[in-house]
Amino acid sequence: MAKTVLITGASSGIGLALAKMFARDGYDLVMVSQNEENLKKAEAEIKSVSKKITIYSIPMDLSLEGSAEELYKAVSDKSIRIDILVNNAGIQVYGNFHQVPLKDIERLMYLNMNTLVKLTGLFLADMTARGSGRILNLASTASFQPCPLNAVYCASKAFVLYFSEGIAEELAGTGITVTALCPGATSTNFAKRGNIEDTRYFKGRISSSDEVAAIGYKALMKGKRIVVVGAKNKLLAFSVRLVPRRMTTGLGKHLMQKI
Ligand SMILES: NC(=O)c1ccc[n+]([C@@H]2O[C@H](COP(=O)([O-])OP(=O)(O)OC[C@H]3O[C@@H](n4cnc5c(N)ncnc54)[C@H](OP(=O)(O)O)[C@@H]3O)[C@@H](O)[C@H]2O)c1
Numbered sequence: 601m602a603k604t605v606l607i608t609g610a611s612s613g614i615g616l617a618l619a620k621m622f623a624r625d626g627y628d629l630v631m632v633s634q635n636e637e638n639l640k641k642a643e644a645e646i647k648s649v650s651k652k653i654t655i656y657s658i659p660m661d662l663s664l665e666g667s668a669e670e671l672y673k674a675v676s677d678k679s680i681r682i683d684i685l686v687n688n689a690g691i692q693v694y695g696n697f698h699q700v701p702l703k704d705i706e707r708l709m710y711l712n713m714n715t716l717v718k719l720t721g722l723f724l725a726d727m728t729a730r731g732s733g734r735i736l737n738l739a740s741t742a743s744f745q746p747c748p749l750n751a752v753y754c755a756s757k758a759f760v761l762y763f764s765e766g767i768a769e770e771l772a773g774t775g776i777t778v779t780a781l782c783p784g785a786t787s788t789n790f791a792k793r794g795n796i797e798d799t800r801y802f803k804g805r806i807s808s809s810d811e812v813a814a815i816g817y818k819a820l821m822k823g824k825r826i827v828v829v830g831a832k833n834k835l836l837a838f839s840v841r842l843v844p845r846r847m848t849t850g851l852g853k854h855l856m857q858k859i
Contacts, residue, residue, distance in 0.1 A: 618817060765825055
């Protein structure tokens with residue numbers, strides 16, 4: 601029986617690149633994102649290459665309260681067993697915190713944290729009952745230090761990293777692994793949507809979504825707990841432990857400023 605992976609935010613960027621990799625290896629897919637048209641396009645693109653797999657596309661706004669429960673029910677009603685959960689969907693809001701609309705912040709917090717935790721809890725219950733499963737959570741290099749001008753996003757990604765590491769340790773020896781994938785700037789729709797294309801951070805070296813997905817896929821299959829994409833990002837993630845916090849916050853602001 602083919603294994604099934606559920607990927608949130610599977611219609612573009614890193615999520616779509618991951619979906620293609622799983623499809624190539626014969627996994628059935630549950631692809632979730634909010635825009636139905638984009639999702640159908642992504643499904644068709646994968647099906648044109650991987651003809652033998654089954655794809656379920658579920659359009660859903662995961663930034664809404666109750667969406668994780670609704671998604672879990674939709675999957676359970678179809679009797680689909682989720683072997684791998686990829687919590688990839690995420691957004692950001694750029695600007696000084698006191699100047700951005702709180703409703704945008706609330707959506708970010710719900711999608712990046714609440715839904716991720718709830719989906720993990722719901723699908724983990726089935727995985728622990730079976731004694732097997734894998735979870736990949738999209739963190740970021742932003743998980744390692746505070747970022748002015750992107751403060752809530754960075755805090756949400758620190759949350760994802762700490763949450764993932766915490767439960768990975770709890771689950772040690774159960775047959776279930778949890779991996780936090782920490783990419784740096786990556787060429788997807790993310791920067792355009794978040795209005796951060798002109799920042800110093802995105803004017804530096806940018807990974808491709810395929811590159812990030814390949815690194816995440818490998819780490820997930822090996823059951824690694826954290827993977828940082830790229831040597832420079834690895835160095836940055838490590839070096840913030842050695843320098844005063846005030847300095848890392850200053851560097852974060854410098855990188856997030858527009859040029
Ligand atoms: N790109 C980077 O530089 C970078 C760096 C580090 C970490 N990350 C993380 O990587 C993850 C994927 O980002 P990406 O770069 O691939 O961005 P992307 O190309 O913008 O893709 C985001 C995906 O999430 C979906 N999504 C957004 N809001 C949603 C919602 N409310 N409900 C359901 N689905 C929603 C989008 O679907 P729709 O099109 O339907 O909205 C899309 O499929 C995010 O968690 C992000 O924080 C990205």
